[in-house]
Amino acid sequence: xxxxxxxxxxxxxxxxxxxxxxxxFSKSKTDQNVTFLPGSTRKQDTDQQLTKELDFFRNKRxxxxxEKEHQATEDSLTTSPEKLSNTPVxxxxxxxxxxxxEAAQLRKSYGGNVTGEDLPLPIGSFEDLxxxxxxxxxxxxxxxxxxxxxxxxxxxxxxxxxxxGRDILASAPTGSGKTLSFVLPLLQQAINSRKTEGLKxxxxxxxxxxxxxxxxxxxxxxxxxxxxxxxxxAIALLSKSLSAxxxxxxxxxxxxxxxxxxxxxxxxxxxxxxLDLSTVKQLVFDEADKLFDQTFVEQADSILASCRDPxxxxxxxxxxxxxxxxxxxxxxxxxxVRIIIGRxxxxxxxxxxxxVYCGNExxxxxxxxxxxxxxxxxxxxxxFLESITRAKALFHELLYDNLNVDVIHAERTQIQRxxxxxxxxxxxxxxxxxxxxxxxxxxxxxxNLVINYDVPRSAQAYVHRIGRTGRGxxxxxxVTFYTKLDDIxxxxxxxxxxxSGTEVAEWLDKFSKMTKKEKExxxxxxxxxxxxxxxxxxxxxxxxxxxxxxxxxxxxxRKRLEE
Ligand SMILES: Nc1ncnc2c1ncn2[C@@H]1O[C@H](COP(=O)(O)OP(=O)(O)OP(=O)(O)O)[C@@H](O)[C@H]1O
Numbered sequence: 001x002x003x004x005x006x007x008x009x010x011x012x013x014x015x016x017x018x019x020x021x022x023x024x025f026s027k028s029k030t031d032q033n034v035t036f037l038p039g040s041t042r043k044q045d046t047d048q049q050l051t052k053e054l055d056f057f058r059n060k061r062x063x064x065x066x067e068k069e070h071q072a073t074e075d076s077l078t079t080s081p082e083k084l085s086n087t088p089v090x091x092x093x094x095x096x097x098x099x100x101x102e103a104a105q106l107r108k109s110y111g112g113n114v115t116g117e118d119l120p121l122p123i124g125s126f127e128d129l130x131x132x133x134x135x136x137x138x139x140x141x142x143x144x145x146x147x148x149x150x151x152x153x154x155x156x157x158x159x160x161x162x163x164x165g166r167d168i169l170a171s172a173p174t175g176s177g178k179t180l181s182f183v184l185p186l187l188q189q190a191i192n193s194r195k196t197e198g199l200k201x202x203x204x205x206x207x208x209x210x211x212x213x214x215x216x217x218x219x220x221x222x223x224x225x226x227x228x229x230x231x232x233x234a235i236a237l238l239s240k241s242l243s244a245x246x247x248x249x250x251x252x253x254x255x256x257x258x259x260x261x262x263x264x265x266x267x268x269x270x271x272x273x274x275l276d277l278s279t280v281k282q283l284v285f286d287e288a289d290k291l292f293d294q295t296f297v298e299q300a301d302s303i304l305a306s307c308r309d310p311x312x313x314x315x316x317x318x319x320x321x322x323x324x325x326x327x328x329x330x331x332x333x334x335x336x337v338r339i340i341i342g343r344x345x346x347x348x349x350x351x352x353x354x355x356v357y358c359g360n361e362x363x364x365x366x367x368x369x370x371x372x373x374x375x376x377x378x379x380x381x382x383x384f385l386e387s388i389t390r391a392k393a394l395f396h397e398l399l400y401d402n403l404n405v406d407v408i409h410a411e412r413t414q415i416q417r418x419x420x421x422x423x424x425x426x427x428x429x430x431x432x433x434x435x436x437x438x439x440x441x442x443x444x445x446x447x448n449l450v451i452n453y454d455v456p457r458s459a460q461a462y463v464h465r466i467g468r469t470g471r472g473x474x475x476x477x478x479v480t481f482y483t484k485l486d487d488i489x490x491x492x493x494x495x496x497x498x499x500s501g502t503e504v505a506e507w508l509d510k511f512s513k514m515t516k517k518e519k520e521x522x523x524x525x526x527x528x529x530x531x532x533x534x535x536x537x538x539x540x541x542x543x544x545x546x547x548x549x550x551x552x553x554x555x556x557x558r559k560r561l562e563e
Contacts, residue, residue: 095124096131110153116337120164122156133163136191139184142221152177157339158317159184162282167314167333169288171321172341173348174467175443178317179217182284187222187233189282190257194227198279201258204303206290208262208414209421210441212237214286215260233257238265240414246274263291263299270306277306281313287440288316289325289460304332319467320345320460346499347463350470352477353502355490361532364453364481365397371451371479372403378448378477379404379430384465386454386531388435393534394453395433404430410437439465445472452480454531459492485531488518 097103103121107114112122126143129135143149151159154172161168162185172178186201193200205211215237222233236242238261245251246269253275259266269275283303285291291300304314314333316325321344329336347353358364371377385391388409395407406420406429423429425444432438439461447469456462462480469476482490494512497504504512514522 094127096128097121097124106156111342112153112157113340114157114337117335119337120160123151123160124156126151129159132160136188138225139187139221142223146220148180153341154178154339155181158182161337161339162315163188165313167336168339169326169329169333169336170317170339171319171344174319174464175348175471176341179214182315182317183214183218183221186258186282186284187218190233191225191227193281197254198276199253199256199259200280201282202277202280202307203260203284203286204263204266204291205260205286206262206296206440207437209417209438210286211260211262213441213443218258218260238269243269247272263296263303267299267302278308280307281309281311283307283312284315284317287318289318289320289322290440292325292328320463322460343499345459345463345496347466347496348470349500350473350475351466353466353497353500354477354479355493356479356481358481358483360483361534363483367481380424380444380447381431381449381451382447382468383431383433383451383453384439384456385433385435390454390534391433391435397534398431405433407433408438409435436461442468443471444468446474448476450476450478455480455482455486455489455493459496462493462496488521491518
């Protein structure tokens with residue numbers, strides 16, 4: 001039986017049922033959204049799997065409903081039947097938060113920690129936005145059409161803060177709806193300032209894939225929204241072709257209300273004076289800790305310097321918030337609001353995290369093959385490696401194993417990358433091998449399993465990588481392989497596991513304590529030892545080679561005996 005058959009068996013998906021996988025994975029938007037519809041079977045299943053405190057997609061409903069029911073029982077003992085019959089039926093889609101006490105209760109339900117001066121109340125529902133902020137009804141209708149019926153905790157907090165014109169530093173788990181939390185206020189404020197010309201909102205993302213994803217979300221939510229009779233709300237992804245058109249004045253820069261871009265492309269266009277950022281009122285750094293790390297910080301600074309409007313409002317968002325980022329935020333923001341949902345530096349609690357000791361590099365391949373045979377390799381799967389060379393090598397190895405696999409890394413062209421992502425989304429590819437280029441932000445809805453073939457370089461990288469599963473309220477599994485070379489690198493991972501509430505064996509717990517020397521080594525960037533190559537020689541070739549060697553040796557032996 002070849003590995004493909006084993007995989008099919010392991011995944012419990014018959015070949016004839018492949019469309020079933022597609023439907024569950026990503027193709028069907030309806031299916032994806034059904035997950036969040038009240039009363040759906042899958043929702044009930046997931047409810048059972050998630051802890052009450054950190055169920056980012058629906059625990060408020062559960063908690064508030066329980067609290068309301070409790071209150072109703074108490075009321076029924078003390079109030080008249082008339083009052084009871086007039087009590088509105090609890091409906092999370094119209095829940096309103098009207099005072100500090102209710103706000104505190106709501107925040108407690110989702111483990112929200114919000115600090116800053118003069119804080120606005122969170123919203124209890126998207127409907128709440130209409131009454132409190134004159135939220136555009138067309139936007140609300142597009143939200144409902146997209147099956148976004150209830151705000152997630154980061155949306156409850158982030159949207160009112162942004163609409164009140166606050167600078168925001170926000171952290172919430174991977175896959176918990178941060179995108180909508182900054183996209184909605186941007187769209188609303190662009191609608192509000194319809195009369196002014198020029199760019200109003202700017203979203204910066206570290207990768208093209210993520211920028212494209214945010215762009216598509218903006219387009220979906222701004223559907224059929226016109227700023228006046230002729231002019232639709234104009235949103236653009238700063239692609240190669242658009243930047244060429246802007247530079248050659250084929251398109252007027254004034255045309256766009258909101259632009260989404262990676263840092264370098266934006267800076268290039270701005271330097272050539274093809275795009276003026278001085279009118280920008282809202283600037284969002286998605287994956288802010290990445291955008292302000294050593295690789296990007298100069299570019300982020302340059303963008304900040306070009307956004308010269310004194311009223312500029314800034315937002316920094318990420319699932320991880322190292323203390324360095326907080327310091328940067330304090331230095332560039334005015335009176336910021338700090339929003340933390342869940343535990344800082346913890347992974348999404350929907351993800352089951354496992355560590356697998358593989359001894360050496362060969363052990364990792366054995367472990368993958370074992371997972372396939374045991375049915376633990378449930379597609380769709382993403383496998384992360386630390387370098388392009390290693391990603392390519394594993395790709396060839398698994399290709400030989402007949403796994404339905406492809407690979408994405410920085411050396412592949414954008415067209416290739418887009419095609420592979422599309423094929424992975426539609427279920428044509430079941431296993432995607434990649435470098436950290438896909439570690440952040442990318443939303444593949446139904447990914448069941450993430451494998452860290454190589455231990456990630458930091459706790460943050462780990463949180464983002466494994467966050468490609470367990471998104472939007474679904475559950476997922478993350479497996480991290482480690483070898484004897486990773487004795488230091490694996491320690492921060494164990495600490496994230498502990499932070500996220502994963503039980504770790506006592507010996508691992510003890511092992512994870514870092515000595516001063518190790519902490520320094522980690523700071524200096526010494527993570528793992530030199531890895532040996534992933535074998536790219538197919539098994540049969542290896543077997544034949546071994547047989548030939550054995551035959552040669554046997555014949556030599558025979559000759560020696562004859563002499
Ligand atoms: N209010 C909502 N109701 C239902 N689904 C939602 C809601 N908000 C967002 N989602 C869905 O949840 C998924 C994850 O959202 P999103 O990509 O914004 O996560 P994120 O927090 O930005 O994650 P990451 O840290 O990995 O970037 C998406 O598929 C999105 O469509």
